[in-house]
Amino acid sequence: xxxxxxxxxxxxxxxxxxxxxxxxxxxxxxxxxxxxxxxxxxxxxxxxxxxxxxxxxxxxxxxxxxxxxxxxxxxxxxxxxxxxxxxxxxxxxxxxxxxxxxxxxxxxxxxxxxxxxxxxxxxxxxxxxxxxxxxxxxxxxxxxxxxxxxxxxxxxxxxxxxxxxxxxxxxxxxxxxxxxxxxxxxxxxxxxxxxxxxxxxxxxxxxxxxxxxxxxxxxxxxxxxxxxxxxxxxxxxxxxxxxxxxxxxxxxxxxxxxxxxxxxxxxxxxxxxxxxxxxxxxxxxxxxxxxxx
Amino acid sequence: xxxxxxxxxxxxxxxxxxxxxxxxxxxxxxxxxxxxxxxxxxxxxxxxxxxxxxxxxxxxxxxxxxxxxxxxxxxxxxxxxxxxxxxxxxxxxxxxxxxxxxxxxxxxxxxxxxxxxxxxxxxxxxxxxxxxxxxxxxxxxxxxxxxxxxxxxxxxxxxxxxxxxxxxxxxxxxxxxxxxxxxxxxxxxxxxxxxxxxxxxxxxxxxxxxxxxxxxxxxxxxxxxxxxxxxxxxxxxxxxxxxxxxxxxxxxxxxxxxxxxxxxxxxxxxxxxxxxxxxxxxxxxxxxxxxxxxxxxxxxxxxxxxxxxxxx
Numbered sequence: 001x002x003x004x005x006x007x008x009x010x011x012x013x014x015x016x017x018x019x020x021x022x023x024x025x026x027x028x029x030x031x032x033x034x035x036x037x038x039x040x041x042x043x044x045x046x047x048x049x050x051x052x053x054x055x056x057x058x059x060x061x062x063x064x065x066x067x068x069x070x071x072x073x074x075x076x077x078x079x080x081x082x083x084x085x086x087x088x089x090x091x092x093x094x095x096x097x098x099x100x101x102x103x104x105x106x107x108x109x110x111x112x113x114x115x116x117x118x119x120x121x122x123x124x125x126x127x128x129x130x131x132x133x134x135x136x137x138x139x140x141x142x143x144x145x146x147x148x149x150x151x152x153x154x155x156x157x158x159x160x161x162x163x164x165x166x167x168x169x170x171x172x173x174x175x176x177x178x179x180x181x182x183x184x185x186x187x188x189x190x191x192x193x194x195x196x197x198x199x200x201x202x203x204x205x206x207x208x209x210x211x212x213x214x215x216x217x218x219x220x221x222x223x224x225x226x227x228x229x230x231x232x233x234x235x236x237x238x239x240x241x242x243x244x245x246x247x248x249x250x251x252x253x254x255x256x257x258x259x260x261x262x263x264x265x266x267x268x269x270x271x272x273x274x275x276x277x278x279x280x281x282x283x284x285x286x287x288x289x290x291x292x293x
Numbered sequence: 294x295x296x297x298x299x300x301x302x303x304x305x306x307x308x309x310x311x312x313x314x315x316x317x318x319x320x321x322x323x324x325x326x327x328x329x330x331x332x333x334x335x336x337x338x339x340x341x342x343x344x345x346x347x348x349x350x351x352x353x354x355x356x357x358x359x360x361x362x363x364x365x366x367x368x369x370x371x372x373x374x375x376x377x378x379x380x381x382x383x384x385x386x387x388x389x390x391x392x393x394x395x396x397x398x399x400x401x402x403x404x405x406x407x408x409x410x411x412x413x414x415x416x417x418x419x420x421x422x423x424x425x426x427x428x429x430x431x432x433x434x435x436x437x438x439x440x441x442x443x444x445x446x447x448x449x450x451x452x453x454x455x456x457x458x459x460x461x462x463x464x465x466x467x468x469x470x471x472x473x474x475x476x477x478x479x480x481x482x483x484x485x486x487x488x489x490x491x492x493x494x495x496x497x498x499x500x501x502x503x504x505x506x507x508x509x510x511x512x513x514x515x516x517x518x519x520x521x522x523x524x525x526x527x528x529x530x531x532x533x534x535x536x537x538x539x540x541x542x543x544x545x546x547x548x549x550x551x552x553x554x555x556x557x558x559x560x561x562x563x564x565x566x567x568x569x570x571x572x573x574x575x576x577x578x579x580x581x582x583x584x585x586x587x588x589x590x591x592x593x594x595x596x597x598x599x600x601x602x603x604x605x
Contacts, residue, residue, distance in 0.1 A: 007387075011331040015574055059515045059571055060361040086361070102330065102573060254357045256366060256570045261326040262319065263344070263373050264359035268352075277352050277373055282329070 013259060014039040015102040020095050021075055028153025029082035030125075031091055032067075038074030040066075040103045046111075046132035047250055047286045050076065050103030051258040054090035062086045063255045063281070065227070066104065067128030068135055076103075079128045079156060105258055106285045109133050109248050111143075115223035119210070119245075120147040121203050121236055123228025127151070129250050131179070133225050138183040146210060147180055147187040150203040150232070159189055159197055168213025173199045173206070203228075204235045211243050219243065226250070226289070237293035247289035253280045267292060300587050300594050301580055303339065303561055305539050306459035306484040308394050308420055310339025310562065312580050313552070313595055315541050317566035318342035318398040318423060318463075319370060323384045330573045335392035337576040339562060342487075343380070345400040345425050348410050350376035355507035360496050365515025365545070366567060367494050369508035372400050372428060377410050381417045394420040396461065399452065400428060404444075408451035415456035424452055424483070427465030427490035428512075439465035439474070439490070446477040453482030461541065463487040466518075466525055475529045479536050486533065487541040487564065489525045492518055515567040519545030523558050530559025530600055547571065549582020556583075559600040 018035035025031055040050060044066050051061045068077040082088050093099065109129070111118065118137060122130035127149050137143045146166055149155070155177070162176035164186040173188055175197025180187040190199040190206050199206045211219060222243075226236045227250035240247035253265040260282035269278045269291040278284065301312040316327070316338055324341045327333045335341070353373025360367055374380070380397070388395055397419045401407040407424065414422055426448050427439035438444040449462055462478045464471055466489040475486060491512025496505045504510065522544020529540055542555035543564025552563045568575050583595060592598060 007325065007328065009325065010328045013329045014331050053571070058361065059365055059567065061570065100572075254359050256359050256368070256567075257320065257326070257573075258570075259326050259329050259573065261321045261569070262359070262368070263322070263353065263370050264368055266353070266356060266358065266373070268355075275352065282326075 012043075013102050013105055014043065015100075016040055017098045018076070018101055020093055020097050020099060023093065023095055025091070026154070026156035029091070030079065030153065030156045031082070032077060032079050032156060033090075034075050034077045035099055035101075036074055037076045037101065040101070041069040041074050041076050042071045044069045044076065044104035045108035046136050047108035047129050048104035048106055049285060050078070050101045051105060051255070052090065053100040054086040055093075056100075058086055058089065060086070060256060061258065062090070063105075063252070063258055065125075065128045065250070067131045079125060081125045105281055107283065109225050109250070109286050111136065112223060112246075115221055115246065116143050117214070117218060117221040118143060118145040119207060119222050119224045120145060121207060121224060121226040121228070122147070123150045123203055123232040124152070126226070126228030126232070126250070129227045130225065134180055134183065134185050138185060145185050147177070147185060148190060148203045148206050149177065149187065150190040150228070152191060152193055154195065155189060161197060162186065162188070166210065168209040168211075170199065170209060173197070202235065203232065204239045207239055219245070223247070224289070233289070234293050237289040240289055248286050249289045249292065250285045251280050251287060251292065252285065255281055257281070300584060303595055305339065305541075305562055306421060306461065308340070308459060310394060312337060312339050313556070313561065313563045313583070314338040314576050314579060315543075315562045315564050316341045316569070317543055317564045318345055318425065319368070320566040320569055323380065324388050324395055327569065327573060332574050333576075335389075337580055338393055340394035340396050340420070342396045342398050342423050344374055345372045345398045345428060346374045346377050346380050346410060347372055347400050347402075348377050348406050350374065350379065357505055357507050360505040362494065362496055362513065363517060365513055365517035366570075367496055367506055367511040367513050368491070369506045369511030371508060377413045381413060385417055385419065390418055390420070396421045396423050398423045398425050400425045404447050404451050407448050408455055411452040412455040415458060419458065421459035421461060422452070422456065423461045423463050423487055424448060425463050425490075427463050427467075436465050436467055436490075436493075440468040442474045442477040445474050446481040449478045449481035449483050459484045461485040461487055463490050464525070464529065465490050466492050466521055471525050472528045472532050475532045479532065479538055483538070485539045485541070486529055487543060488529050488560070489518075489522045489544050492521065514545065516545040516547055519551060523554055526555055526560050527558045527602065534559065534600055547575070549579045549586065552579050552583055553586055553598070556595065556598045557600070557602045559602065561599050
């Protein structure tokens with residue numbers, strides 16, 4: 001009997017030895033890493049992550065969100081920031097070297113048909129999954145997404161003035177991500193560092209400007225997707241509650257196995273039966289914000 | 294089986310293991326989790342020890358539950374589990390017992406709780422039970438029992454009274470005389486041992502001057518503890534060899550060479566835990582390495598290697 005026929009979770013994660021195709025450094029110890037991992041590229045969805053052996057000397061792997069994939073060319077692109085020992089060693093890996101990783105892992109973001117104004121909010125290294133969601137939306141013309149990205153270190157791309165008009169944007173808030181602009185998706189940037197063209201404030205403040213500029217009918221069409229630091233996600237969840245909007249958040253936590261075996265990466269969620277500990281790796285990383293915050 | 298080699302088959306407490314490899318409790322959930330990984334197969338392993346199970350459901354400890362340390366990691370999960378009834382009624386029916394052996398891990402806060410969990414599992418398809426008297430991450434029970442030979446013996450005795458299924462006692466390294474504890478557990482009716490559980494440890498975030506682990510302390514595993522585990526297996530084997538009591542050797546095993554060391558020291562089963570986090574497909578590689586070693590040394594069976602250590 002085919003095992004996977006009765007156990008659909010089986011064989012959903014693939015181990016690959018992936019050649020590093022590009023590994024570019026940006027200010028603030030940020031890196032964009034492109035690797036040749038065709039099976040993962042073929043299977044990944046927005047919200048999926050990979051578990052990487054940053055260096056063979058480390059006993060544990062590091063989970064990193066997928067930013068983009070090209071299923072046809074077989075590459076996977078990641079954005080990460082050096083945060084500790086593991087990512088510092090990853091940053092030293094050179095183009096042409098092989099990276100040991102497995103994926104794609106996790107419950108992805110779900111885009112709903114009746115929510116045609118997805119509001120994507122990414123902070124810092126929480127930006128990549130938002131790019132992936134935008135990538136999935138770009139060919140679906142019924143959607144009018146808006147992406148807000150916040151960072152307190154320079155963005156890992158050169159922003160440019162947007163030509164797409166977005167409701168409610170304060171004067172001078174014109175900086176956007178060129179890749180999204182090329183896809184025909186509106187984006188704006190926020191920072192407290194005074195970067196040109198950026199909104200001087202938090203992602204949630206700019207989101208309020210946007211939501212307040214929509215009429216009631218338009219607001220009914222909004223669903224929030226978010227990834228970033230926990231404090232930011234908490235603020236995003238508060239915003240969603242204030243405007244009574246559905247909201248999906250992608251979480252992170254220290255992780256060992258990344259396949260649901262060790263229960264090391266749990267987050268407390270509210271359920272009908274009271275509090276429960278859910279694994280970020282396979283029960284998430286995407287959760288309903290209302291169950292977490 | 295990945296290596297298709299019955300030289301690796303062993304008998305452990307009356308159970309047929311297709312290889313000596315045993316996936317360790319707490320690393321592999323309730324048995325199905327690693328099958329998510331393409332290429333992973335239960336046919337590469339002798340048995341799977343399920344997550345520690347208490348009578349009632351437990352939420353476990355607050356995050357962070359794990360952190361990396363030099364050549365290892367610290368964990369403090371705190372026995373998160375859905376309770377014995379749920380495991381027996383909902384999880385066990387989903388396991389395919391034709392693929393490998395499944396071993397329940399009994400945990401509790403009192404002797405009576407251990408016995409009740411054992412009694413409930415006795416009336417289930419589970420192949421064997423591991424008595425976890427060495428969990429370092431709960432306030433009551435666990436290692437508090439495991440570090441006291443009298444209490445260890447009482448737990449084993451209470452479980453023995455309610456089941457004829459094989460009982461494997463998981464010993465703590467956090468005690469003065471592990472061999473004495475083993476002797477007492479044998480007298481109380483254990484059929485086998487798992488040696489060792491994790492060592493208690495701590496890691497500190499120097500920026501906030503707080504422990505990284507939510508529970509403040511946790512269990513250290515991984516290659517860092519391998520030499521300690523090997524010595525403990527050797528010490529327990531000295532007690533076990535005259536009673537025909539087998540040992541699952543465990544603690545930092547990440548290669549066939551590590552596994553072979555444990556077999557020579559007296560282990561019959563080879564526990565794989567933290568190594569899976571490093572390489573989820575490590576089991577067939579270890580099997581192949583053991584098989585190659587047996588061939589190179591003209592040994593017909595892994596059993597011929599067990600306890601063959603010659604001291605200087």
